[in-house]
Amino acid sequence: MVKVKVPATTANIGPGFDCLGMALELFNIIEVEEIKTGLEIIIPDKDKKYIENDENNLVYQSMKSLFDKVDCHPKGLRITLMNNIPLTRGLGSSAACIAGGMTAANELIGKPLTNSEIIFLAAKMDGHPDNVLPALIGGLTVGCLLENEVKYVKIDLPSQLKILVLIPNFHFPTKKARSILPKSLPFEDAVFNLSRLGLLVSSLMTDNFDNLPIALQDKIHQPYRKDFIPHWEEITSKLLEFGSRGYFISGAGPSIVGFLDKDYEKVRNKTVEFLSKYEENWEVEILNVSNSGLEVINSERSNERY
Incomplete structure (x- = not known):
């Protein structure tokens, strides 16, 4: 039986669309074991109406892509999912399925792929x-998907920097979030993002949080997706007033994330109190950055190959 612990992620950080992401200390657990035949997927009751329990399941699809890659297919699988990452809230629930499924599959059949190969296969599947x-390596990452590999840099952030996460009770599917984006951008908007992205990464690396x-x-x-988040302007202006070092839409949304470097509980309490006046329910969490990323916490292959 193989058991992996995979973190939530926040991506598209500010100007870092499709390239800048960060792992958070909020984890899903995936257990996989080989059985004689068939496919069994065990899902928490609360998630059964959102997650497929057949061959369309994303964890299974991710495992199958790795099995196909190396041409090694177990006769049967039992997959048990323990989910803590909210679904379709922009906190990397799909990426956790892909990263966790591929890693579990690789462990189950004797680790035929390297970490770099899994990173590429996972990034290619996610796009x-x-x-x-x-999700796979932890920390803050800057990545570039090439034809046959992913070039990346991992940055471990200081422990004083914590992540304020505002999670609403409504969903925003990634497919819909993609569909509202423009097909092209003005030149000046591209320059705007490039300058901010350079400033953001260098400021995080040098602890210059004022930037x-x-x-x-x-x-x-963000200009196109913020309109789907009720009270965006009021909420984000209050986050700065309460002490957040900045804010952004997490992934495709609708969760909102802020950076904190002090007064963590004070900021959280003020945020909770402010959000209570709205009809939408918001869960407010303070999370650490997961600098270690995915962890294999059990890897025992059966001596018998079915």
Whole structure:
């Protein structure tokens, strides 16, 4: 039996559309074991109406892609999912399925692929590296998907920097979030994002958190997606007032994320109190950055191959 622990991620960080992501200390657990025949997928009751329990399941699809890659297919599988990452909230639930499924599959059949090969296979399946990459290796990652590999840099952020996460009770499917984006951008908008992305990464690397409110600005996706988040302007202005070092839409949304470097519980309490006046229910969490990423916590292959 193989058991992996895979973190949530926040991606599209500010101007870092499809390239900049970060792992968070909120984890899903995936257990996989080989059985004599068939496919069994065990899902928590609360998630059964959202997650397929057949061959369309994303964890299974991710495992199958790796089995196909190396031409090694177990006779049967039992997959048990323990989910803590909210679904379709922009916190990398799909990337956790891909990263966790591929890693579990690789462990189950004797690790035929290297970590670099899994990173590429996962990024290719997801379409971009900004979620699967930090899920696999942790920290803040900058990644570029090439034809046959992913080039990336991992940055371990200081422990004082914590992540304020506002998770609403409504969904925003990634497919819909993609469909509303423009097909092209003005030249000046591209320059705007490039300058902010450089400022953002360098500021995080040098602990220059005063730059973050400007460095997190974006003209590629946030202007188009923010209208689907009720009270966006009021909420984000309050986050800065309460002490957040900046804010951004997490992934495709609708969760909102802010950076904190002090007064963590004070900021959280003020945020909870402010959000309570709206009809939408918001869960507010303070999470650490997961600098270690995915962890294999059990890897015992059966001596018998069915």
